[in-house]
Amino acid sequence: MRYLICTLLLVILVCDSFGQRTSVEDYKLQQEQMKKSGLLQQMDSGVYYMDIGDHVTADAKFRYVLENIKSVPSDLTFFFGKNSYYLSKYKQTIDWLTKYIQLKGTNGQYSKEAASLLKDAETEYMKEKANEMQKTGEVLSANYDIDCGPSGKVICPVCKGDHVLIKKGAFGPEYTTCPYCNNHGLLTCEQYNQLLRGELKKVN
Numbered sequence: 001m002r003y004l005i006c007t008l009l010l011v012i013l014v015c016d017s018f019g020q021r022t023s024v025e026d027y028k029l030q031q032e033q034m035k036k037s038g039l040l041q042q043m044d045s046g047v048y049y050m051d052i053g054d055h056v057t058a059d060a061k062f063r064y065v066l067e068n069i070k071s072v073p074s075d076l077t078f079f080f081g082k083n084s085y086y087l088s089k090y091k092q093t094i095d096w097l098t099k100y101i102q103l104k105g106t107n108g109q110y111s112k113e114a115a116s117l118l119k120d121a122e123t124e125y126m127k128e129k130a131n132e133m134q135k136t137g138e139v140l141s142a143n144y145d146i147d148c149g150p151s152g153k154v155i156c157p158v159c160k161g162d163h164v165l166i167k168k169g170a171f172g173p174e175y176t177t178c179p180y181c182n183n184h185g186l187l188t189c190e191q192y193n194q195l196l197r198g199e200l201k202k203v204n
Contacts (some may be wrong), residue, residue, distance in 0.1 A: 054084045071147040078110045090125035092138040142196040148189035161185035
């Protein structure tokens with residue numbers, strides 16, 4: 001009888017301990033979700049200010065989100081790149097809009113506008129380089145983990161998804177297998193972010 005009572009007490013203590021751990025984990029998850037929701041509201045606020053032409057305020061809003069969010073939403077890569085264009089930060093524009101197009105391809109909600117702005121930014125950036133102008137304080141996407149979306153896959157920007165690299169040789173084109181992506185020309189989200197930071201190791 002005494003053994004049975006001890007066993008029951010032990011089961012109760014274990015269940016209570018598990019319940020407390022679950023409650024703590026649930027609380028942390030709720031706090032994290034609330035924080036993310038607040039940051040997404042800041043992003044939406046930045047879009048509002050961008051749309052009414054207050055690009056400085058929009059920039060501050062977007063930067064705040066970038067500094068505090070764990071994984072950057074793909075839409076933010078577009079909004080930040082677009083707003084940077086209106087601030088004449090063309091290198092920053094090119095960097096972020098390129099990331100958006102790599103993530104969304106030609107079927108993204110903002111892909112067409114991103115491609116048009118990217119082309120204009122590249123033209124303006126070439127003018128700047130010709131005039132030896134330099135921009136300071138630019139935020140580049142390599143410093144952040146980019147959210148690749150629900151698929152978790154990105155077309156390899158090295159081989160453009162072909163899984164083959166072509167270079168001119170002495171006797172004609174030379175073909176080599178892309179050293180970074182899988183056989184389908186894709187990278188995982190983790191590999192993509194490592195590539196942006198220059199940390200991705202060659203697999204072949």
